[in-house]
Amino acid sequence: MAKSTSIKTRSESFFTEIGDMALFSGRFFKEVFSQPFEFKELLRQSYNIGNRSLLLVGVTGFILGLVFTLQSRPTLMEFGAESWMPSMVGISIVREIGPVIIALICAGRIGSGIGAELGSMRVTEQIDAMEVSGNNPFKYLVVTRILATTLMLPLLIIMGDVIALFGSAIIENLKGHVSYMLYFNQVFDALSFSDIIPATVKSVFFGFAIGLVGCYKGYNCSKGTVGVGEASNSAVVYTSMLLFVIDFIAVFVTDIFFEI
Amino acid sequence: MGKSNSYKAKVGLFVVIGTVLLIAILYFVGMRQHIFSSNIQLYSIFENVNGLQTGNNVRYSGIDVGTVSKIEMIDERNIRIQLMVEDKISRFIKKDAITFIGSDGLVGSMVVNIVPGNEQNTTSVSSGDTIQSYSKVGTDDMLSTLSTTNENAALLTEDLLKITQKILQGKGTLGTLLSDTLLARDIRQSLIALKNATQSTSTLVTRVNAIIEQVNYNESTAAVLLSDTISASQMKAVFFNLEKSSKGINSVTQNLEEYLTEIKSGKGTFNHFTQDEALSKNIDSTMVNIKEAAEKLNANMEALKHNFLFRRYFKKQERQQKREAD
Incomplete structure (x- = not known):
């Protein structure tokens, strides 16, 4: 009996949270087009989210390209298909691995950061103070952050993809004696718009999801300082799950429109 | 204010780099797909x-x-x-x-x-x-042909298996050849004999060759037979005559055969002579009488020699014989 009540309570709270999040995102879309626009804050958040994440994304992307090529080489060599390496790595990184891995890293860095920052502001009643003073904390804190993640993440992913391809090209050049020009020629030969456009569109949704969940968890933080950690942690967990759900939907939709 | 401008520049650079990279990728991919060319x-x-x-x-x-x-x-x-x-x-x-x-x-x-x-x-x-x-030819067509080939191969294999089993069981000529040890021994002996025969033939051929090489094509009979065209035409005539004679002999033989058949069948005088016993006895007695008559005639002749009428004639004859003998 107690168990069924617990499940009922949990499912209720789960759906309540989804509903709250939907309302939260609805409010975002309402606020984003209404004046005044907080450009300065948007710029600051873009710098924090974009520029400050570039090193992490770059290092991760470079290692991703290196490792992916090193791991795939022996298998392709067994089939005598080493010449397919640039095509395979290019398509894999641009279409799927690059966006998902970089989005997960950003979920860890940016999502948790936003959750903790807004959570602490909520706990220290800074948000309440802004409301009392007549400012719109949602517009200033939430809209700018969600917009920044939505705009910056696709750029981070593109840069991460390019760095990963460079990493892969270095390994191919060292191990397979493939020139950089030949490598990138083969990569661009293999790629098509149906690989790049869906991946870019998908990364916009990834950025939106990271900003939305992080802001939601931080903005609705409670239970004092414990809640801040919880908000930060749950922001990463929820975002990671949501990223895979979005990825699945994106692949499904891409399959319908582009016939992968 | 200064800090805000710094953010602007850094974010602007970040956005420009990201956008340029995206556009560059799209451009290169588009170039590869001939989208931007005429x-x-x-x-x-x-x-x-x-x-x-x-x-x-x-x-x-x-x-x-x-x-x-x-x-x-x-x-x-x-x-x-x-x-x-x-x-x-x-x-x-x-x-x-x-x-x-x-x-x-x-x-x-x-x-x-x-x-x-x-x-x-x-x-x-x-x-x-x-x-x-x-x-x-498409892959499907190739696979279809391959499928037919596979079916044929399966049938062939099945038949081959049956044949192999029969061979292993010693059935059939091939099976007997492979399993029968006696036959194998016979074959081996036959082969040895054949080998010997071949060797003998080889030796013989060598000798014949030597003989042929030693043949004097100008003088010997064999050479004349082999090389002289006049002799060949003569030989041809001889063979022609021989053939003609053999035909004659053949017709004579046939006649003789008919004659003998007639004799056997009891027709003709000869058969009467051979078959009639009474005639035979008569002939025997006649012959006895003739013998006796001859003996008596001899005695008469001897008597004539001593007769004075014929004595002179016989002496004349003796002298003539003596002269001829000398």
């Missing part, structure tokens, strides 16, 4: 496109010159494909060029290959032209 449309009609898709490459003599832009059914059997080919390449493609659908390697995607046709035709293609196509 193109002409060519058409080709196939009965089977073997999984060709829009976006697949078009190659002219192995160079990527365009992409497949459209694939559509135009009737129950035929599929028309639209090819976007670079305008700058189109002057090298003549109107009698041939298209066929191939594969980019063993596991690669499909490509449309354009190969030059007759070199004498110098008219280049223009936008909207239809190039004649050539349908190669």
Whole structure:
């Protein structure tokens, strides 16, 4: 009996949270087009989210390209298909691995950061103070952050993809004696718009999801300082799950429109 | 204010780099797909496109010159494909060029290959032209043929298995040959005999060769027989006569046979002589009488010698014989 009540309570709270999040995102879309626009804050958040994440994304992307090529080489060599390496790595990184891995890293860095920052502001009643003073904390804190993640993440992913391809090209050049020009020629030969456009569109949704969940968890933080950690942690967990759900939907939709 | 401008510059740089990279990637990919270059449309009609898709490459003599832009059914059997080919390449493609659908390697995607046709035709293609196509054997057709081959191979294997089993069981000529030890021994002995015979034949041939080499073609009989054309014609005449004689002998033999048949059948005088016992006895008694008569005649003759009338004649005869003897 107690168990069924617990499940009922949990499912209720789960759906309540989804509903709250939907309302939260609805409010975002309402606020984003209404004046005044907080450009300065948007710029600051873009710098924090974009520029400050570039090193992490770059290092991760470079290692991703290196490792992916090193791991795939022996298998392709067994089939005598080493010449397919640039095509395979290019398509894999641009279409799927690059966006998902970089989005997960950003979920860890940016999502948790936003959750903790807004959570602490909520706990220290800074948000309440802004409301009392007549400012719109949602517009200033939430809209700018969600917009920044939505705009910056696709750029981070593109840069991460390019760095990963460079990493892969270095390994191919060292191990397979493939020139950089030949490598990138083969990569661009293999790629098509149906690989790049869906991946870019998908990364916009990834950025939106990271900003939305992080802001939601931080903005609705409670239970004092414990809640801040919880908000930060749950922001990463929820975002990671949501990223895979979005990825699945994106692949499904891409399959319908582009016939992968 | 200063800090805000610093943010602006850094974020601006970040956005510019990201956007440039995205545009560069799109541009290079677009270039590869001949989207940003000036193109002409060519058409080709196939009965089977073997999984060709829009976006697949078009190659002219192995160079990527365009992409497949459209694939559509135009009737129950035929599929028309639209090819976007670079305008700058189109002057090298003549109107009698041939298209066929191939594969980019063993596991690669499909490509449309354009190969030059007759070199004498110098008219280049223009936008909207239809190039004649050539349908190669598709994978399905190959698999179908392979399936039939497999079935035949299975039947052959089955038959071969039966034959092998029979051979192993010692059935049939081949089985007997393989399993019968006595036969094997006989064969071995036969082979040894054959070998000996061959050796003997070889020796004989050698000797014959030596004899032939020693033959004096001018003087010996064998040489005359072998080389003299006059003797050959004479021999031919002899053989002709011999044949004629043998025919005569044959007819005589036949007559004799008929005669003997007649004799055996009891006809004719000879048979009367041979078959009639009374006649035989008469002849015997006649012969006895003749003998006695001859003895008596001898006695009479002796008496005549001593007769004075004939004595002179006999002495004259003795003298003449003596003279002849000398």
